[in-house]
Amino acid sequence: MPSAIVIAAGLTACVVAGLAAVFLARAPRLSFVVWILSVFLLPIWVGVNVGFFMSAITLLTVAFVALHSGRFRLSGPDAFMLLFLGLVVMLFAAKQVELTYLVSGTLELVLPYFWGRIVYERVGSATITAWVAGAAVGVAALAIVEFATGTNLFVAIPGYEPLKETWAQLQPRAGFLRVEGAFGHSIALGGALAMSAAFVLASRAKAWMKAVGLVIVGFAVVLTFSRIGIITFVLTVVLSLVFLRSVGASTRWLVGGLVVVAAAVLVPFLDTVFAEAGGEAGGSADYRGGLTVLLGQVGLIGGASGWEDLVVGDVYLGNFRASIDNAFIAVLLRYGYLPTAALFAVYAIAIVLAVRSKALSPGLVAIVAQVPGLFAVAFITQYGMLLWFIVGVTVGRAKTSAGVASSVEAPRQQFMIMDDAVNGGSARGRRSVATSGK
Numbered sequence: 001m002p003s004a005i006v007i008a009a010g011l012t013a014c015v016v017a018g019l020a021a022v023f024l025a026r027a028p029r030l031s032f033v034v035w036i037l038s039v040f041l042l043p044i045w046v047g048v049n050v051g052f053f054m055s056a057i058t059l060l061t062v063a064f065v066a067l068h069s070g071r072f073r074l075s076g077p078d079a080f081m082l083l084f085l086g087l088v089v090m091l092f093a094a095k096q097v098e099l100t101y102l103v104s105g106t107l108e109l110v111l112p113y114f115w116g117r118i119v120y121e122r123v124g125s126a127t128i129t130a131w132v133a134g135a136a137v138g139v140a141a142l143a144i145v146e147f148a149t150g151t152n153l154f155v156a157i158p159g160y161e162p163l164k165e166t167w168a169q170l171q172p173r174a175g176f177l178r179v180e181g182a183f184g185h186s187i188a189l190g191g192a193l194a195m196s197a198a199f200v201l202a203s204r205a206k207a208w209m210k211a212v213g214l215v216i217v218g219f220a221v222v223l224t225f226s227r228i229g230i231i232t233f234v235l236t237v238v239l240s241l242v243f244l245r246s247v248g249a250s251t252r253w254l255v256g257g258l259v260v261v262a263a264a265v266l267v268p269f270l271d272t273v274f275a276e277a278g279g280e281a282g283g284s285a286d287y288r289g290g291l292t293v294l295l296g297q298v299g300l301i302g303g304a305s306g307w308e309d310l311v312v313g314d315v316y317l318g319n320f321r322a323s324i325d326n327a328f329i330a331v332l333l334r335y336g337y338l339p340t341a342a343l344f345a346v347y348a349i350a351i352v353l354a355v356r357s358k359a360l361s362p363g364l365v366a367i368v369a370q371v372p373g374l375f376a377v378a379f380i381t382q383y384g385m386l387l388w389f390i391v392g393v394t395v396g397r398a399k400t401s402a403g404v405a406s407s408v409e410a411p412r413q414q415f416m417i418m419d420d421a422v423n424g425g426s427a428r429g430r431r432s433v434a435t436s437g438k
Helices: 004-025 028-041 056-068 076-093 099-149 161-167 186-202 207-223 227-243 249-277 279-297 327-335 337-356 362-369 381-436
Strands: 047-049 053-055 171-173 176-178
Touching: 004 028, 004 056, 028 056, 028 099, 028 381, 047 056, 053 056, 056 099, 056 381, 076 099, 076 327, 076 337, 099 186, 099 207, 099 327, 099 381, 186 207, 186 227, 186 362, 186 381, 207 227, 207 249, 227 249, 227 362, 279 327, 327 337, 337 362, 337 381, 362 381
Parallel strands: none
Antiparallel strands: 047 053, 171 176
């Protein structure tokens, strides 16, 4: 039987949680700030086990979606995300999808997407941009300290041991420890910071502040020694400089100059590091290239089963059991072609809507630049959650921009019709007078 102290503590926790929920329900900005800071600063192994493990970030996402989803309006891309969710639930009921993948698909892909949609409607782009940029610069600075000291403070945070054992291991490359912050993996940190670079450049800070922030973020990405992280960071910066209207001319010239200098200094260094990594880095690339052999095990609908014990040609598929560093192939294996098509249709529609509505936002730049990353890393730790959150924000921004354009265009067309009627009537009157005078 639980002691009186345990019962009292539980009741107190419930009361505090209830009061916090009442307060946060009226404070969407604060809710978003708490969420984004948890994404960047809380490791994935911090959470509770409720039959299946729920990270603290997931718990916050569930709570905030529940608190702020009132009056939320669904749109076209949302239907595809709901289709994906519905298919996964039905496949689980038919024992065609494992419980683990039902939970991860729902809590780490679907919910962050809808949280992004809700947040944009509640707080707008300025708040999102400012806090994503600020959190990224702060975490990047901590990553640089991590590299300089050789100490990752986040691995000392206690949590669910099976997950911590998997993700808290630091990774060496060519004699250097790759920084990973609270993300549990250097590739996940590199991808998150690469996405955030667009928000740094789109923020309302002064040009020199943007440049300093970008240097900090970029240096941290380099210290992950993740090739895909570095590639997507550079791609994000280039796309931001070319397409984001919020990036002024002074920022473009300043950042462009910094990119050239950084390339001259860092490319030889990185070339040396990857050359010294030799077999480890090359083996990683070969491993990713070999993942395509798994496509033969994917069905139209439902997760592939038993593939870990198969041999295709001279390739033993069990070699890929530990991890599948390709988000697209990993989702295909878990759910099949049809659910995967529904999920990535959301991603594609977000890009198309944003381009058509001319909502060239940092979110759009971030998800476009991450496309190569989808084929080099799975939706691991907080990286996948942040990515799908930004997809949701991008859809929200595109829908809002399209709505504003429509509301501006409708009165304009009405005015043109009225003006045409008035001018046309006057012209007809003048023609009538002219005719009668003949």
